[in-house]
Amino acid sequence: xxxxxxxxxxxxxxxxxxxxxxxxxxxxxxxxxxxxxxxxxxxxxxxxxxxxxxxxxxxxxxxxxxxxxxxxxxxxxxxxxxxxxxxxxxxxxxxxxxxxxxxxxxxxxxxxxxxxxxxxxxxxxxxxxxxxxxxxxxxxxxxxxxxxxxxxxxxxxxxxxxxxxxxxxxxxxxxxxxxxxxxxxxxxxxxxxxxxxxxxxxxxxxxxxxxxxxxxxxxxxxxxxxxxxxxxxxxxxxxxxxxxxxxxxxxxxxxxxxxxxxxxxxxxxxxxxxxxxxxxxxxxxxxxxxxxxxxxxxxxxxxxxxxxxxxxxxxxxxx
Amino acid sequence: xxxxxxxxxxxxxxxxxxxxxxxxxxxxxxxxxxxxxxxxxxxxxxxxxxxxxxxxxxxxxxxxxxxxxxxxxxxxxxxxxxxxxxxxxxxxxxxxxxxxxxxxxxxxxxxxxxxxxxxxxxxxxxxxxxxxxxxxxxxxxxxxxxxxxxxxxxxxxxxxxxxxxxxxxxxxxxxxxxxxxxxxxxxxxxxxxxxxxxxxxxxxxxxxxxxxxxxxxxxxxxxxxxxxxxxxxxxxxxxxxxxxxxxxxxxxxxxxxxxxxxxxxxxxxxxxxxxxxxxxxxxxxxxxxxxxxxxxxxxxxxxxxxxxxxxxxxxxxxxxxxxxxxxxxxxxxxxxxxxxxxxxxxxxxxxxxxxxxxxxxxxxxxxxxxxxxxxxxxxxxxxxxxxxxxxxxxxxxxxxxxxxxxxxxxxxxxxxxxxxxxxxxxxxxxxxxxxxxxxxxxxxxxxxxxxxxxxxxxxxxxxxxxxxxxxxxxxxxxxxxxxxxxxxxxxxxxxxxxxxxxxxxxxxxxxxxxxxxxxxxxxxxxxxxxxxxxxxxxxxxxxxxxxxxxxxxxxxxxxxxxxxxxxxxxxxxxxxxxxxxxxxxxxxxxxxxxxxxxxxxxxxxxxxxxxxxxxxxxxxxxxxxxxxxxxxxxxxxxxxxxxxxx
Numbered sequence: 001x002x003x004x005x006x007x008x009x010x011x012x013x014x015x016x017x018x019x020x021x022x023x024x025x026x027x028x029x030x031x032x033x034x035x036x037x038x039x040x041x042x043x044x045x046x047x048x049x050x051x052x053x054x055x056x057x058x059x060x061x062x063x064x065x066x067x068x069x070x071x072x073x074x075x076x077x078x079x080x081x082x083x084x085x086x087x088x089x090x091x092x093x094x095x096x097x098x099x100x101x102x103x104x105x106x107x108x109x110x111x112x113x114x115x116x117x118x119x120x121x122x123x124x125x126x127x128x129x130x131x132x133x134x135x136x137x138x139x140x141x142x143x144x145x146x147x148x149x150x151x152x153x154x155x156x157x158x159x160x161x162x163x164x165x166x167x168x169x170x171x172x173x174x175x176x177x178x179x180x181x182x183x184x185x186x187x188x189x190x191x192x193x194x195x196x197x198x199x200x201x202x203x204x205x206x207x208x209x210x211x212x213x214x215x216x217x218x219x220x221x222x223x224x225x226x227x228x229x230x231x232x233x234x235x236x237x238x239x240x241x242x243x244x245x246x247x248x249x250x251x252x253x254x255x256x257x258x259x260x261x262x263x264x265x266x267x268x269x270x271x272x273x274x275x276x277x278x279x280x281x282x283x284x285x286x287x288x289x290x291x292x293x294x295x296x297x298x299x300x301x302x303x304x305x306x307x308x309x310x311x312x313x314x315x316x317x318x319x
Numbered sequence: 320x321x322x323x324x325x326x327x328x329x330x331x332x333x334x335x336x337x338x339x340x341x342x343x344x345x346x347x348x349x350x351x352x353x354x355x356x357x358x359x360x361x362x363x364x365x366x367x368x369x370x371x372x373x374x375x376x377x378x379x380x381x382x383x384x385x386x387x388x389x390x391x392x393x394x395x396x397x398x399x400x401x402x403x404x405x406x407x408x409x410x411x412x413x414x415x416x417x418x419x420x421x422x423x424x425x426x427x428x429x430x431x432x433x434x435x436x437x438x439x440x441x442x443x444x445x446x447x448x449x450x451x452x453x454x455x456x457x458x459x460x461x462x463x464x465x466x467x468x469x470x471x472x473x474x475x476x477x478x479x480x481x482x483x484x485x486x487x488x489x490x491x492x493x494x495x496x497x498x499x500x501x502x503x504x505x506x507x508x509x510x511x512x513x514x515x516x517x518x519x520x521x522x523x524x525x526x527x528x529x530x531x532x533x534x535x536x537x538x539x540x541x542x543x544x545x546x547x548x549x550x551x552x553x554x555x556x557x558x559x560x561x562x563x564x565x566x567x568x569x570x571x572x573x574x575x576x577x578x579x580x581x582x583x584x585x586x587x588x589x590x591x592x593x594x595x596x597x598x599x600x601x602x603x604x605x606x607x608x609x610x611x612x613x614x615x616x617x618x619x620x621x622x623x624x625x626x627x628x629x630x631x632x633x634x635x636x637x638x639x640x641x642x643x644x645x646x647x648x649x650x651x652x653x654x655x656x657x658x659x660x661x662x663x664x665x666x667x668x669x670x671x672x673x674x675x676x677x678x679x680x681x682x683x684x685x686x687x688x689x690x691x692x693x694x695x696x697x698x699x700x701x702x703x704x705x706x707x708x709x710x711x712x713x714x715x716x717x718x719x720x721x722x723x724x725x726x727x728x729x730x731x732x733x734x735x736x737x738x739x740x741x742x743x744x745x746x747x748x749x750x751x752x753x754x755x756x757x758x759x760x761x762x763x764x765x766x767x768x769x770x771x772x773x774x775x776x777x778x779x780x781x782x783x784x785x786x787x788x789x790x791x792x793x794x795x796x797x798x799x800x801x802x803x804x805x806x807x808x809x810x811x812x813x814x815x816x817x818x819x820x821x822x823x824x825x826x827x828x829x830x831x832x833x834x835x836x837x838x839x840x841x842x843x844x845x846x847x848x849x850x851x852x853x854x855x856x857x858x859x860x861x862x863x864x865x866x867x868x869x870x871x872x873x874x875x876x877x878x879x880x881x882x883x884x885x886x887x888x889x890x891x892x893x894x895x896x897x898x899x900x901x902x903x904x905x906x907x908x909x910x911x912x913x914x915x916x917x918x919x920x921x922x923x924x925x926x927x928x929x930x931x932x933x934x935x936x937x938x939x940x941x942x943x944x945x946x947x948x949x950x951x952x953x954x955x956x957x958x959x960x961x962x963x964x965x
Contacts, residue, residue: 167790193940193947200949201788204963245949 007047012242013039014051014298015210017249019098019183020132021159026181029158030130033098035213035298036249041236042296043318054293054315056308057134057301058096059255060086062113062121063105069265071277075305083121084128091129094305095312098161100134101125102256106147107138115150122151126158134161134251134301136185141169152176161185161213161251161299167198174202177211185251187215190227192234192246199245212248213299220257220264221288228252229295236296252292255303258285282306290314326403330354331374331410345371345378345409346399350569357415362399362569366733369398370415376407414767414821444909448552449653449670450513450522450618452530453479457506468498472521476510482519489521490666500524511617513668514910515653522617522666532615534558536602536663537904539682539897540594540623540631541565542574542706543730544739544868546900547601549609552618555908558609560900561601566593567630572732573706574626578636591633595660602663616663619656620913622672622903624680624707625649632659632671644677649920670913672906673920678722681916683709684923685902688916690864690895692718697861700846702884703898704729704771704867708842711923712849712860718919719853721926723845723934728834729771730868736813736825738768740870743820745773747872748813750780752962754799756813761870765820769813769827771869777813777827778835779877782944783962786811789944791832839883840941846885847941848934852926857885857951866898879955882945886952 014036021027037051064080065073075094079085083101090096103118105111125133135151137144149172152162163185165173170186177184186202188195195214203209214235219228232250239247258264264284268277285307289300293315302308324341328348337352346369349356357368367385373394378401386395398409455475458464466474473484489497500508504526511523511533533552538545546562570580570590581587598619606613621631625646629636632654634647656662656669672681672688686703687693693715701711708725711718731737731744738744742762748769749757758773760766769777781787786802788794793802793809801812807828814825850857863884865873873894878884884892895901905912928934940947945955 168792191939193942196947197790197943200943200947201790204789243948 008040008044010040010048010240012240012244012247013037013048014236014239014249014296015247016052017183017210017213019134019159019161021157021181025159026157027159028126028130029132031132032159033132038236038296039240041233041240042294050319052298053319054298054300055097056095056312057098057100057251057299058090058094058305058308059100059102059301059303060090060125061102061104062118063111065104068259069267069277069281071281072259072265072304074278084124087125088128090305091131094308096131096308098132098134098299099125099129100136100301102136103138103147103151105138106143107140108143110138115147118147118151119154122154126155132160133158134163134185134299136163137173141166145169145172148173149176152180152182155182156180159183163187164215165198165202167194167201170198170201171205174205174207178205178207183211183213185213185215186248187217190216190219190224190231192216192231192238195231195235196243196245199248203245209244209248213251214246214248215251215253218253218257218288218292220254220261221284221291222263223257223261225288225291229292232292232295232297249298250296251299251301252297253301254285254289254292255301255307258288258307259303282310286310286314327406328352328403329375329406329408331408333411339403341404342402344399345396345401345403345407348403348409349398349411354411356398356411364397364400367397368415370395370412371398371401372396372410372412373401374408374410377404378402378407379404412822414823444905444912444915446555446908447910448533448535448555448618448908449620449906449910449913450511450533450535450552450668451480452509452511452533452553452617454509454528454530455479455507457501457508459506468501469494472497472501472508472510472524476512476521480512480519482512486518487521488515488518493521493524497524500526511666513618513653514913515668522668523664529615532612534611534616535618535620535907536605536616537900537907538598538601538619538621539685539900539903540598540621540627541682541868541899542624542627543568543572543727543732545594545597545601546897547598547605548900548904549605549611550904550907552908557904559605561604561608563597563601566597569593572727574624574630575640577630578626578640582637587630587633587636590630592660594627594630599660599662602661613662614664617667618670618907619661619663619667620670620672620903620907622681622685622899624682624705625674625677626680628671628674628681639677646674646677649674649676650917670906672903672913672916675720675920675923676925678707679709679720679923679925681920682899682902683711683720684916684920685900685906686864686866686895686898687711687718687902687919687923688912689898689901689905693915693919693922695862698855698859699862699864700860701864701898702842702846702866704842704865704869706730706732708838708845710842710845710849712846712853712855713923718923719849719926720923721845721849721928723841723928725838725841726834728831728838729774731768731770731774733834734769734774734831735810735828736768737774737831738770740770740772740868743767744770744870745777745813745825746770746870747874748773748776748780750777750784750786752784754784754786754797754801756801758814765818766814766825767820768825771867772873773870774831774835775869775877775881775883776874778832778839778944779874779880781811781827781832782880783959785963787832787944791836791944793829836881836942836944839881840938842883843885843941843946844934844937845928847937848928848931849926851933857887860885860887861891863887863892864895864898865892866895868897869894871896879952880945880958882941882943882952882955886945886954 016037020029020032040048105113161183164187186198264281509529548560571577651671674680695714711720747759810826810828875889875892945952
């Protein structure tokens with residue numbers, strides 16, 4: 001008896017989005033990254049093309065992260081006070097596909113640094129590394145609306161990925177990304193409807209759909225990961241079923257969320273029964289990333305080089 | 320010496336003074352004075368609708384955020400929070416007055432009125448009022464024709480109306496007076512015959528021909544508004560109509576609150592008396608205005624939601640709100656109206672239309688009867704929008720219904736300048752691309768607020784003109800001073816106070832828009848959940864009947880543009896007004912209609928949305944204008960694209 005073919009036939013696909021621009025394209029990047037393109041759900045390659053392999057963006061902060069546990073500071077201890085050197089180390093030593101600059105210090109409660117300082121940081125990183133750059137605002141609407149336009153202008157032509165547009169605050173960021181040729185992160189609070197609605201709102205402003213990356217707020221292992229998983233999975237299934245406005249690549253914020261978990265950051269003295277924190281933190285981050293990858297993720301923001309290495313190997317082995 | 324001080328409260332402009340104990344609230348004083356003051360929360364101090372002005376005297380009041388600085392300067396207070404300490408004078412401003420006589424009577428569309436007419440096609444009901452007066456000329460008895468008086472009467476009735484003798488009953492009181500009436504009337508008498516299920520009751524016997532003097536009243540017992548139509552049962556004409564606010568509002572804005580109040584205060588008797596009082600006032604007004612003898616009103620037909628029917632009949636309502644949601648009765652037999660205190664002919668009857676269940680009431684069976692869903696070949700959708708949005712899908716073969724909590728915002732409640740469809744309510748509004756506002760009010764008087772149809776139009780035109788985006792948020796930075804920021808967020812001025820009928824600007828706030836979007840989302844989600852459950856698509860629906868107390872007018876296109884109704888040609892949608900009173904009136908005039916309502920109630924399947932995850936999902940994705948899935952609204956997509964390119 002013949003075994004019936006139960007493979008799903010998908011109608012839709014995830015759009016391809018290219019981040020970074022080479023000299024010929026008007027930027028200065030040595031290499032560019034293209035994500036998306038999936039025509040089936042992740043790792044079901046008998047159903048359709050998998051599209052581009054997921055990439056890893058390592059986070060670089062524009063200020064010394066005082067609250068990081070020692071196990072996380074250790075790999076970066078010589079570069080924490082220089083975002084440019086930090087970025088360089090991520091790319092050259094730890095193999096990051098992209099760098100994600102998190103502009104924490106512009107937040108009024110976390111340093112209130114000026115737009116000029118943010119611009120200088122962005123320029124220094126663009127000079128230090130040749131991979132594409134993600135620039136993440138401080139998620140304080142008024143500050144982001146004041147700073148991001150200047151940052152965007154400074155990186156004009158580089159086709160960076162800027163974050164982000166939310167339901168309540170999308171106009172300014174979408175307008176500057178459109179003007180300066182960047183890609184845009186549209187974000188939602190683990191809500192598939194709002195995720196789609198933000199895409200509709202920015203496309204109503206004339207923003208092209210092939211320059212959008214979607215972000216559903218991430219939850220780490222033990223902290224709502226299943227919820228995020230199911231929302232991202234629904235997004236991917238909707239995209240493959242032909243929903244044009246959900247057919248964008250997805251980014252998730254694994255590093256920051258994993259290292260907020262007490263299981264990741266507690267020291268050995270605080271939790272002797274949990275094993276060595278040197279292993280524990282990276283493991284927490286690795287498992288979160290590896291799990292969410294299966295829901296359909298294209299860019300993973302990560303922290304720890306050990307976790308980065310493990311996830312890289314994981315994606316290569318599975319592909 | 321423990322007696323509390325008695326103080327006087329003098330109300331303006333009514334010029335009414337009441338006395339009560341000091342420490343009581345102005346709201347309680349107004350209630351005692353029978354002056355009705357707007358209130359949504361029923362005196363909890365949370366709605367801010369009961370604003371009055373303290374003219375003289377002293378009160379004690381807690382600080383509240385519901386009054387603005389300018390209002391406090393003008394001595395505005397919240398009536399429910401103000402305790403009277405000495406003699407005071409209170410002015411009730413126009414926006415706080417509930418004007419009893421000015422509510423719009425929910426008129427059914429003209430077509431509805433024609434349904435009970437000569438039976439020319441299947442959409443018409445056969446005329447046969449539930450209570451009829453029949454003039455009889457009996458043969459006087461002789462030695463050869465020695466049939467007894469009572470049997471002689473039955474034979475005559477049988478001959479005239481084809482009612483079998485064993486299907487008739489006569490009360491003892493009638494039987495006792497029968498021989499005298501027959502002889503004093505020289506064997507020419509009028510009998511009043513009432514439908515009582517499988518039997519016909521001889522309710523009354525009068526000398527001579529009084530068959531022309533037979534009247535009935537059809538009543539929509541609504542949670543907020545009670546509407547009564549006076550009908551001439553001999554000619555089938557509607558003579559007059561009258562409406563009033565349901566005074567039960569003092570026990571809570573919605574019926575769940577009223578049930579809780581009744582339970583906690585053992586006050587179901589009081590709640591019952593309140594509605595009976597409203598009904599008697601309505602009937603008495605109608606009777607006086609039309610020079611009719613109260614004795615000639617022989618029948619009353621009532622319809623309303625299940626809880627209202629329980630309050631009306633003083634049936635135990637508490638289980639309606641508790642799992643597994645069991646009403647005391649869905650089908651209520653005809654009873655004497657006087658038994659529950661309704662003042663008409665003391666032997667006149669009260670008929671109540673049947674409910675389907677705890678959350679689908681007689682208002683819905685009345686509506687389905689009025690639109691003749693039982694005769695519909697094509698798939699039809701009936702939507703009745705009130706505090707609960709009820710949706711019925713079906714045709715003559717089957718009917719499913721569900722009820723979704725839409726909230727009272729389309730009735731004007733919980734909306735800053737919302738009001739019920741009454742004189743001065745904006746019922747139609749348009750906002751141009753350059754933010755010019757055009758509107759029309761009921762009665763063509765300066766606007767006092769916005770009613771449901773105006774609110775529908777308002778959201779649609781704010782969206783079309785680009786004042787709000789598809790999330791319903793204001794587009795800040797518009798070149799107009801109509802959009803302004805206050806402590807509570809953004810608001811858009813629809814009518815400047817100079818042109819308004821109240822001493823304030825008429826505005827729509829961000830919170831209002833959010834409420835209205837949630838209401839419309841609940842209605843759309845109910846419709847689409849029901850369609851999905853039946854595995855049917857919007858295209859298969861041939862007729863949509865939209866009912867509710869919106870006013871006289873409703874722009875169907877606006878309802879589609881904001882995504883309350885599915886995207887479909889507007890020609891398929893008919894606004895049918897108050898179908899509850901229409902159904903009650905049809906039943907009054909036609910036994911066939913009354914029986915049809917019974918059949919509809921037993922045929923209808925209730926589909927529960929509470930705890931239905933699909934409904935929740937659909938509700939969430941409908942919280943957008945028109946909808947998160949634009950594919951479901953292709954024509955709106957085009958409409959908005961065309962507007963934005965202007």
